[in-house]
Amino acid sequence: MxxxxxxxxxxxxxxxxxxxxxxxxxxxxxxxxxxxxxxxxxxxxxxxxxxxxxxxxxxxxxxxxxxxxxxxxxxxxxxxxxxxxxxxxxxxxxxxxxxxxxxxxxxxxxxxxxxxxxxxxxxxxxxxxxxxxxxxxxxxxxxxxxxxxxxxxxxxxxxxxxxxxxxxxxxxxxxxxxxxxxxxxxxxxxxxxxxxxxxxxxxxxxxxxxxxxxxxxxxxxxxxxxxxxxxxxxxxxxxxxxxxxxxxxxxxxxxxxxxxxxxxxxxxxxxxxxxxxxxxxxxxxxxxxxxxxxxxxxxxxxxxxxxxxxxxxxxxxxxxxxxxxxxxxxxxxxxxxxxxxxxxxxxxxxxxxxxxxxxxxxxxxxxxxxxxxxxxxxxxxxxxxxxxxxxxxxxxxxxxxxxxxxxxxxxxxxxxxxxxxxxxxxxxxxxxxxxxxxxAPDFDPVRPTIRYITNNNVLGYRVFCYVTFTVANYGSASDVSIRIVAPSFTTHSFGQNQRMVVLKLSGVTYLAGQAYYATVVGPSTAEIAPPGYYLLFVVHKGVPSSGSWVQVM
Structure with missing residues (x-):
């Protein structure tokens, strides 16, 4: 290089x-x-x-x-x-x-x-x-x-x-x-x-x-x-x-x-x-x-x-x-x-x-x-x-x-x-x-924290879901994405079943203090996200939250 x-x-x-x-x-x-x-x-x-x-x-x-x-x-x-x-x-x-x-x-x-x-x-x-x-x-x-x-x-x-x-x-x-x-x-x-x-x-x-x-x-x-x-x-x-x-x-x-x-x-x-x-x-x-x-x-x-x-x-x-x-x-x-x-x-x-x-x-x-x-x-x-x-x-x-x-x-x-x-x-x-x-701690000011996911952390197909999160220095809705990740079965250099879906984001609404909620739509089809457990992440300015388990069904 x-x-x-x-x-x-x-x-x-x-x-x-x-x-x-x-x-x-x-x-x-x-x-x-x-x-x-x-x-x-x-x-x-x-x-x-x-x-x-x-x-x-x-x-x-x-x-x-x-x-x-x-x-x-x-x-x-x-x-x-x-x-x-x-x-x-x-x-x-x-x-x-x-x-x-x-x-x-x-x-x-x-x-x-x-x-x-x-x-x-x-x-x-x-x-x-x-x-x-x-x-x-x-x-x-x-x-x-x-x-x-x-x-x-x-x-x-x-x-x-x-x-x-x-x-x-x-x-x-x-x-x-x-x-x-x-x-x-x-x-x-x-x-x-x-x-x-x-x-x-x-x-x-x-x-x-x-x-x-x-x-x-x-x-x-x-x-x-x-x-x-x-x-x-x-x-x-x-x-x-x-x-x-x-x-x-x-x-x-x-x-x-x-x-x-x-x-x-x-x-x-x-x-x-x-x-x-x-x-x-x-x-x-x-x-x-x-x-x-x-x-x-x-x-x-x-x-x-x-x-x-x-x-x-x-x-x-x-x-x-x-x-x-x-x-x-x-x-x-x-x-x-x-x-x-x-x-x-x-x-x-x-x-x-x-x-x-x-x-x-x-x-x-x-x-x-x-x-x-x-x-x-x-x-x-x-x-x-x-x-x-x-x-x-x-x-x-x-x-x-x-x-x-x-x-x-x-x-x-x-x-x-x-x-x-x-x-x-x-x-x-x-x-x-x-x-x-x-x-790295350098990114803590823009790191989101998930506080609450509606529907008891269940994502229904084409069903609206609200993800509440906090962040110290919020940018704008264009800086936010909500993603779900299917964990892989990893062996011999290949992660079987691994996939990520970026959910459709309808908007981000300010609540109070450092709190916001994102309105997202569950996966459109089982072909895009087969039923099962996924990790949901809020990503803000390229920095992800810690994940929360959700079940797609």
Missing amino acids: STIMILFIIPFTLASLFPYFEGQTLSSPFANKGQWNLMQASIGISPMHMQLLHNDKVIMFDRTDFGHSYLPLSNGRCRMDPFDTALKLDCSAHSVLYDIPTNAFRPLMIQTDTWCSSGSVLPNGTLIQTGGYNDGERNIRMFTPCFDETCDWIEFPSLLSQRRWYATNQILPDARVIVIGGRRQFNYEFLPKTPNPKNSPSSSIPLNFLQQTTDRSENNLYPFVHLLPDGNLFIFANTKSVLFDYKQNSVIKHFPPIPGEDPRNYPSSGSSVLLPLDENLGAPEAEVVVCGGAPRGSFESAARGGFMKALGTCGRIKVTDPNPSWVMENMPMPRAMGDMLLLPNGDVVIVNGVGEGTAGWEHGRDPVLTPVIFRPSQMVNRFSVMAAASRARLYHSSAVLLKDGRVLVGGSNPHVFYNFTGVEYPTDFSLEAFSPPYL
């Missing part, structure tokens, strides 16, 4: 992003580059999967066949599994429930192997978790949040029609979950079970696009899937993408391949987000971003000890355009295995990953410690480099957005088993939180 570009990013983009500070100098490093904090030195497992739940807890898990973890199960429990490849009797936990307000955690009990599995949260807040490896490959597990210490995993054996290892889940407008792909699985299925077009209630449905885009018989894993406002799915696999009508099992449109001919899905392990859907535009535009990954041949090269430089490009495509095309731009540094998360103000943070190599055991080098923030609404200089973390997060790391706007980061285990000595990148059991610049 040139010196001119660095000078432009650090002192000036904050002024344009936060108009309140235009013409002022921000001397705080936190306000320019964010801040890292260590939350837990060890939780006893290395979470490769994370999901924020609506009771302000994060459920995390890795795999059961690493051998024993460093967190014992409670109450003398043990897991007996004759199919486990490491331990037949295991009295350690492979899942934890992390409580955000208290920064505490407790062990959970998983019976079968969840390695490289997938998940979605149902409208009632229950996490439905699908597949895995070995004896877990066709199993479904459910976790229903509770507000005491009683909830734990419930497992349902052999409910999936196919083995789902490296599959992708997406919650649908009718509250079903579609499970797509997996290793050597060029098909999809629905949960709960419903008849497919051939009226066979239990079988999977072929998806030839997955077979057509695979590199090898086992590769085309964790496809990027986004639900679009018209109810169809955008599915991206390696270099190609389609508009898919899952109701008719029909590909409606083939999009142009992403330039460069390098794959972006696992094990290349780029990442992808659907940018915020803005209901104030009438019919929301849908734009997908795909960033990073590893060049073609990286996996084979790393297996031989040669670590190729990761990809440094991002591609954007507005899939609602009549003739969409990719627009490419460069990130500040190359990155594979990075996690892309939507921030409450509409920016995107890219965190974790490596600068060389690819996903796989011992296949990554040159950890990328610095997150970058991508500001898609800016015309130029859209990337800003953030403060560096102190810990490398390589293979099997993960990240989720929290209610207060921080990003919780954990995991990193590039080894077949837990390994802490004699390796360049030891297994990591810690949890860290990255606070983006908008959380």
